Amino acid sequence: MDPYKNRPSSAFNSPFWTTNSGAPIWNNNSSLTVGSRGPILLEDYHLVEKLANFDRERIPERVVHARGASAKGFFEVTHDISHLTCADFLRAPGVQTPLIVRFSTVIHERGSPETLRDPRGFAVKFYTREGNFDLVGNNFPVFFVRDGLKFPDMVHALKPNPKSHIQENWRILDFFSHHPESLHMFSFLFDDVGIPQDYRHMDGFGVNTYTLINKAGKAVYVKFHWKTTCGEKCLLDDEAIRVGGSNHSHATQDLYDSIAAGNYPEWKLYIQTLDPENEDRLDFDPLDVTKTWPEDVLPLQPVGRMVLNKNIDNFFAENEQLAFCPAIIVPGVYYSDDKLLQTRIFSYADTQRHRLGPNYLQLPANSPKCAHHNNHHDGFMNFMHRDEEVNYFPSRYDPVRHAERVPVPPRTLGGKREKCMIEKENNFKQPGERYRSWPSDRQERFVRRWVDALSDPRVTHEIRSIWISYWSQADRSLGQKIASHLNLKPSI
Amino acid sequence: MDPYKHRPSSAFNSPFWTTNSGAPIWNNNSSLTVGARGPILLEDYHLVEKLANFDRERIPERVVHARGASAKGFFEVTHDISHLTCADFLRAPGVQTPVIVRFSTVIHERGSPETLRDPRGFAVKFYTREGNFDLVGNNLPVFFVRDGMKFPDMVHALKPNPKNHIQENWRILDFFSHFPESLHMFTFLFDDLGVPQDYRHMDGFGVNTYTLINKAGKAVYVKFHWKTTSGIKCLLEEEAIKVGGANHSHATQDLHDSIAAGNYPEWKLFVQTIDPEHEDKFDFDPLDVTKTWPEDIIPLQPVGRLVLNKNIDNFFAENEQLAFCPAIVVPGVYYSDDKMLQTRIFSYADSQRHRLGPNYLQLPANAPKCAHHNNHHEGFMNFIHRDEEVNYFPSRYDPVRHAERFPIPPAICSGRREKCGIEKENNFKQPGERYRSWAPDRQDRFARRWVDALSDPRVTHEIRSVWISYWSQADRSLGQKIASHLSTRPNI
Numbered sequence: 001m002d003p004y005k006n007r008p009s010s011a012f013n014s015p016f017w018t019t020n021s022g023a024p025i026w027n028n029n030s031s032l033t034v035g036s037r038g039p040i041l042l043e044d045y046h047l048v049e050k051l052a053n054f055d056r057e058r059i060p061e062r063v064v065h066a067r068g069a070s071a072k073g074f075f076e077v078t079h080d081i082s083h084l085t086c087a088d089f090l091r092a093p094g095v096q097t098p099l100i101v102r103f104s105t106v107i108h109e110r111g112s113p114e115t116l117r118d119p120r121g122f123a124v125k126f127y128t129r130e131g132n133f134d135l136v137g138n139n140f141p142v143f144f145v146r147d148g149l150k151f152p153d154m155v156h157a158l159k160p161n162p163k164s165h166i167q168e169n170w171r172i173l174d175f176f177s178h179h180p181e182s183l184h185m186f187s188f189l190f191d192d193v194g195i196p197q198d199y200r201h202m203d204g205f206g207v208n209t210y211t212l213i214n215k216a217g218k219a220v221y222v223k224f225h226w227k228t229t230c231g232e233k234c235l236l237d238d239e240a241i242r243v244g245g246s247n248h249s250h251a252t253q254d255l256y257d258s259i260a261a262g263n264y265p266e267w268k269l270y271i272q273t274l275d276p277e278n279e280d281r282l283d284f285d286p287l288d289v290t291k292t293w294p295e296d297v298l299p300l301q302p303v304g305r306m307v308l309n310k311n312i313d314n315f316f317a318e319n320e321q322l323a324f325c326p327a328i329i330v331p332g333v334y335y336s337d338d339k340l341l342q343t344r345i346f347s348y349a350d351t352q353r354h355r356l357g358p359n360y361l362q363l364p365a366n367s368p369k370c371a372h373h374n375n376h377h378d379g380f381m382n383f384m385h386r387d388e389e390v391n392y393f394p395s396r397y398d399p400v401r402h403a404e405r406v407p408v409p410p411r412t413l414g415g416k417r418e419k420c421m422i423e424k425e426n427n428f429k430q431p432g433e434r435y436r437s438w439p440s441d442r443q444e445r446f447v448r449r450w451v452d453a454l455s456d457p458r459v460t461h462e463i464r465s466i467w468i469s470y471w472s473q474a475d476r477s478l479g480q481k482i483a484s485h486l487n488l489k490p491s492i
Numbered sequence: 493m494d495p496y497k498h499r500p501s502s503a504f505n506s507p508f509w510t511t512n513s514g515a516p517i518w519n520n521n522s523s524l525t526v527g528a529r530g531p532i533l534l535e536d537y538h539l540v541e542k543l544a545n546f547d548r549e550r551i552p553e554r555v556v557h558a559r560g561a562s563a564k565g566f567f568e569v570t571h572d573i574s575h576l577t578c579a580d581f582l583r584a585p586g587v588q589t590p591v592i593v594r595f596s597t598v599i600h601e602r603g604s605p606e607t608l609r610d611p612r613g614f615a616v617k618f619y620t621r622e623g624n625f626d627l628v629g630n631n632l633p634v635f636f637v638r639d640g641m642k643f644p645d646m647v648h649a650l651k652p653n654p655k656n657h658i659q660e661n662w663r664i665l666d667f668f669s670h671f672p673e674s675l676h677m678f679t680f681l682f683d684d685l686g687v688p689q690d691y692r693h694m695d696g697f698g699v700n701t702y703t704l705i706n707k708a709g710k711a712v713y714v715k716f717h718w719k720t721t722s723g724i725k726c727l728l729e730e731e732a733i734k735v736g737g738a739n740h741s742h743a744t745q746d747l748h749d750s751i752a753a754g755n756y757p758e759w760k761l762f763v764q765t766i767d768p769e770h771e772d773k774f775d776f777d778p779l780d781v782t783k784t785w786p787e788d789i790i791p792l793q794p795v796g797r798l799v800l801n802k803n804i805d806n807f808f809a810e811n812e813q814l815a816f817c818p819a820i821v822v823p824g825v826y827y828s829d830d831k832m833l834q835t836r837i838f839s840y841a842d843s844q845r846h847r848l849g850p851n852y853l854q855l856p857a858n859a860p861k862c863a864h865h866n867n868h869h870e871g872f873m874n875f876i877h878r879d880e881e882v883n884y885f886p887s888r889y890d891p892v893r894h895a896e897r898f899p900i901p902p903a904i905c906s907g908r909r910e911k912c913g914i915e916k917e918n919n920f921k922q923p924g925e926r927y928r929s930w931a932p933d934r935q936d937r938f939a940r941r942w943v944d945a946l947s948d949p950r951v952t953h954e955i956r957s958v959w960i961s962y963w964s965q966a967d968r969s970l971g972q973k974i975a976s977h978l979s980t981r982p983n984i
Contacts (some may be wrong), residue, residue, distance in 0.1 A: 028641065029911075030639050030910075031639055031641045031831055031834065031835060033829075033834075033909075034909075034910075035910055036907065036915065037907075038907050039829045039834055040831065041906060047640075047835065050644055051835060051838055051839045051842065054647070055555060055843035055846055058553050058555050060548075061602065062550070063546060063547060063549050066602075067603065074912060108605025109553075109601060109604075110553065110601030110602055110603060111559065111602060111603045112602075112604065113603075115738075125500070134758075141574020147522050148539075149520065149522060149542065150521060152542055152543065153520075158799070162806055162807055163748075163805065163807065164745065165741065166741055166745050166748070167741075240735075244736075245605070245733035245734060245735070245737020246733050248600075248740065249657065249658055249659075253656065253658050256656040266941070285529070311656070314654055315652070315653075323549075337530055342532040343532065343539065346540065346543060347543045347546070347547055348556050351546075351547030354547055354548040413531065415527020415528065415529075415530050417533065418522075418524070418525050418530075419524075420528050423528065486842075
C-alpha cells in the first residue's frame, strides 16, 4: 500500500460522509446526547473533528492585497527577444507557458468592496520549464516610495486608523507630506484610473526595474507592461458607490462570469529596455520606482500575449493559498538594485511563511511543474514524498550535482555601507507632465479629489501648505487651483 | 532589575526610534546599501526586523463574525434578581461592572460592507469579581439550526461559493430546504431587521437558553434581551446600497464617532425565565434555539442597563484580539442542554486558540480582572509572570485550595446515547404568527425578498416547491403570494 497514492481530493470521494480518518458518519445532523434532550458527550469525536476543522478554516490574510480574484490561462511569445534574454519560456515565438494570475486591491481587508480608490495588484505566475517566474506588479507603472524601508509605515498610514479602524486622509497626507517622491503615484491614484471598472479593463505593470540577461551574459534593464485588449475603463466616484454598494465583489464576479461565458480576457506584454551603460544619461534614475521611462525615448517592444481561459477550481486553494514573490525568477531574468525591489525579495516569501507555513511552495498552486530537488522540506505540513537516505549535501552516495551556471549581472559592486537617498530625485517633473497631458475635465476631477482629501478637518495648515507647495512645483496652475478651492495662498 | 516591570507599552516610549530589542535607529528612511545606488546588505537587521514584523501583522480572521467594532462601558443593575441567581455582579441594584462589547456582521470578511443582510453579533464581556462572563449573542432572538452539528455546513452554505467566491442564493436555499427549523430565523433575516441602520439602533439577545441558579441551588431557564434606548432603525435596500457604497465601515464609524461625541449608546437588560418543572407545558421545547418565548406568558423582567462610554485604545488589541466564548460563565449562571449552546461551549475557545494561540486569555482585553490561579499557562507567548516552584496540583508545599463550591443545575441527566432531533419541532407556528403581525407593506417587502432569492436561476423547481410549501405551512397567504409571483403552484 502506497500512502502517497490516494491523496485527499475530490477524485477519491466516498459516496457517504466520513471523518478525516475515513470512519463512516451515519448521522451528520445530530450531536451525540444523553437521551434525546440531554447534554452532548465529549466522546462525540465526529462533532469535535467537524467543529475543530471549521474553527481553523481561516488563515492570516495578506497584510496587503488581501482582497483579490484569480484565474488561469497561458502566455504565448509573439515576438523574438532571445537576443535580450536566455529565459527558456521566451525562447521563440509560438512558445506557450501555463500561468495563474491574481488581481487584487491593496489596502483594505478580505471582503472589502472592489470599488475603492486603491492600486490594483496584477501578479502573474508563469509555470516554466526552468521553474516558476513570478511577475508581481500593479495596475500603475510607479510606486509611492522608492525604498522599501518606508513600506511598513506607508501601509500603516494608508490602512485604517489603529484606534477607529477608519481610513483617514489626515494620516495619509501627513505621512506622504514627508515624501514628495509619492507625487507621481498620486497622479495615478487620484486620477480616474484610481478606480478601474473591474480587473479585465485595466493595464498591468511589473512596476520595478528588472534585468534581462542573454546567453552571452549581456544585461539590460527592463520594465514590463501588460496592455489589456478590452480597453481601459474606470468608474467615476458616483458610479463606484452604486456598483460597490450593490455588490462588494463585483470585479471577482465579472472575471469569473466572463471566463465562464467563454469571453476570455487578454493582455499584450511589452517591454522597455535600457542599456546600463546609458543609465546616467537620463534626468532621472532608472532604478527609481517612482519614475516611468518615456516611451518616445525608450519605446515599447512587443513580446507576447496572455489569455485567461480557465477559472480556478477552488478559491481557498488557488487564491487564498496562492503565493507570489518577486524573488522567484528564472535564468535570463534578474533583479535590479532598485531599493524597493531589493526589499520585496525578502518580504514576500517571509510573509507567506507566516501565512501558509514553511512548506508553502509545496502547495499545488505554488509548486514548480518541472523536476526539482533540494533538502528544504521538513517542518510543518511537509506532504512531499521523498525516499532518499541522503538529505545532506555534498555526499559521495548521491549523484545530484549543481545545475548549469546561469548568468547574473556582470557589473562590479563597489561603495561604502550607505543609508541614503538616491541623488537624482526629480520628484516633480513627471507628475506635472502627466497632469498637463489631460483634458480639462479630467484635470478638474483630479483637483476636486485633492481638495476633498485636504479638506479633512484634521489636516493641519502646515500639511495643506506642503501639499500645495508640492503640486505647485509639479504644475503652477494645479497648485493654484487647489489652493484657491481651499482659500489658501500657495507658499512658493 | 525586574524584567516584568517595563512591559512594552505606549507608556514607555523612547523619544527616538528603536528596534524591538531597544537599539537606536539613526535612519528610518533608507536601507543599508553598497554605495548610494547598490543592492541592500543582508546585515541590515533593522530593515529585516521591520519588514518581518510587518509581514506578520495579520492573524486569522474569525471564521464567522470577522467584521466588527467594539467599545467599552459598564453594566449597572437596576432591579434585584438575587432570588434567581447568586451571581455576584447581579447582587443588588446599583452594582456596576465594567464591560467590553463587540458588534459584528456574521458571514462576510473583515473589510466587508456593514450594510449586508446578515445577523449582527452582540457580544458582551462582563469583567466581574468572580471572573469574566461572556454573553455572546446576536441582534435576532433565534437561530437558523438547533443542533451545532449542522453549524459548519450551514456557514459554508451562507458563505461565498468556494469556486467563485460569490455569495449565492441557490446554495443557501438548497441547504436550508432540508431544515424547516430555519423558517423562524428567516422571518427576521428577510424582514427589514435584516439590515440594521448601524450597531446603536438594534436590540440584542442572548439567543440560547441559559440557566440561572440561586444560592439555594434552585435553577430556572433564562433568556436574555438587550433593548436599545436609541430605538430600532433599519436600512431599506436602496439606502443600504448608498450607505454601504459610500462607506463600507459606516457602522464602525458611527459607533466610534457617537462615543467620541459623548453620545453614549445604552441598552436595557431584560430576562425571561421558565421553571424547568414547567418545560413540558409549552407547544415548543424551551431548549430549542429556533423559538422565542411568548412575552404575554413569560414576561420580560427588567434587570439593568449597559452604557458604552469609552472607545477602545487600539483596534487590534481590543477588537481583533478580543475573544468571546459562551463557555465563560460565572457562579449563578450556567448553560442549558440547548444543543446549539452545548456545541458553542467547545467551538469558541477552540477557534480562539487557533487564531490567537493557547494563551489568548492572558491578553489584556481577555484576562480576568480578579485574582486567579492555575497551572495552564506555558506554551506559545506565555507572558504571565509566575515565580512558584510548585506548578502541579496537589502539593504539600502549596496552600492553594479549591474554591468554595457553587451551585450547578440539579437535574438528573439520563438516557441512552442518542443522535436525534428533538420531539416538539413545531417549525411553522411562530414564523407564521410573526408574519401575520406585520403591516401589509412590511409583509410585501418580505415576500418580495423571498421572490428575489427564489428567482436565482440555479434554484431548481424542487427547491422552489419545498420553500413554497414551507411558507404555506407557516401562513397560507404568504405561500400563495410567493408562488404567484414565481408563477409556481403551491404543493399543499
